[in-house]
Amino acid sequence: GKDPVTVLVTGAAGQIGYALVPMIARGEMLGPDQPVIIHMLDIEAAADSLNGVKMELIDAALPLLKGVVATTDVVEACSGVEVAVMVGGFPRKEGMERKDVMSKNVSIYKAHAAALGQHAAPHCKVLVVANPANTNALILKEFAPSIPEKNITCLTRLDHNRALGQISEKLDADVSDVKNVIVWGNHSSSQYPDATHATVNTVAGEKSARELIADDKWLKGEFVARVQERGAVIIKARKMSSALSAASAACDHMRDWLLGTPKGSWVSMGVCSDGSYGIPAGLVYSFPVTCHNGQWSIVKGLKIDEFSREKMDISAKELMEEKTLAYSCLN
Ligand code: NDP
Secondary structure (H helix, E strand, C coil): CCCCEEEEEECCCCHHHHHHHHHHHCCCCCCCCCCEEEEEECCHHHHHHHHHHHHHHHHCCCCCEEEEEEECCHHHHHCCCCEEEECCCCCCCCCCCHHHHHHHHHHHHHHHHHHHHHHCCCCCEEEECCCCHHHHHHHHHHHCCCCCHHHEEECCHHHHHHHHHHHHHHHCCCHHHEECCEEEECCCCCCEEECCCCEEEECCEEEEHHHHHCCHHHHHCHHHHHHHHHHHHHHHHHCCCCCHHHHHHHHHHHHHHHHCCCCCCCEEEEEECCCHHHCCCCCEEEEEEEEECCEEEECCCCCCCHHHHHHHHHHHHHHHHHHHHHHHCCC
């Protein structure tokens, strides 16, 4: 069989981590025939809980799981990893200033960048989940120069999947028949979920979602708001943030990146901008991408209307501001 791939999950004792590690160990991230070794990192305060997760993984007797390491040592965690999912981060606590949260995360991601740069496999692929996800990924990219910038991404796939879900509900269509929505920008409330180019597979062939919905007011208003606010709605319902859907989206992101997107369809990923669509080069921004042979590429040449242009620029501006704030935290 195949050699195992070593996967790092940081913040693995948290609630997304708890949903994510069994998915990885069942082949949902790297494929049903790919053995894995899972490295789980968390902070000292979560060490006992992390060990508990390790015991549960062992008790699940998962055939693809060839090893599991639970550690609070960043160097041990990063050693030899080929896939890294960064879920660990400092949460926004009540009354905390944006700058204080940013400052905590900048120092975490700077340290993680150094450890990954020195100890991970040189071709390691990184997915940042922890918020502020785009800016944490930007810091990782800046402080791990030995890792190619194309290998550092952040998660907007949950927003993308939420957009698919909203359209499928609206049209009473199977979610697997809906494709090519786009989430542009920051994984924050400034993100822009865009259904302009989305299509739906119907008995009469592939149709434009926009034409089928025939309600531009809904697409520009309620649809956008529902996707942007879905996280908050789930927190209200569950009294905890979304975890299973975030973990599932992380698997989708990595699987499509490594194994490829189906012909004719794209997904949304936070990636380093090359200046496409007028988004400042170097920003980590969510774009529509296709993946092939383990490489993503931004879908080019989509027609952008005035409404979309404005929304895309607002999110880019927010990311520029986050970048400035992050840099001001570096000293
Ligand atoms: P979660 O597992 O719920 O969330 C982890 C991160 O993912 C948070 O940054 C969170 O951002 C983000 N996130 C949550 N929901 C979504 C979503 N729907 N889409 C995208 N991102 C999302 O948090 P826990 O507190 O349960 O776990 C965090 C773990 O990290 C803990 O085990 C903690 O010990 C560890 N940790 C590690 C640190 C380190 O590595 N040095 C520092 C601090 C904590 P948001 O807060 O905005 O929801």
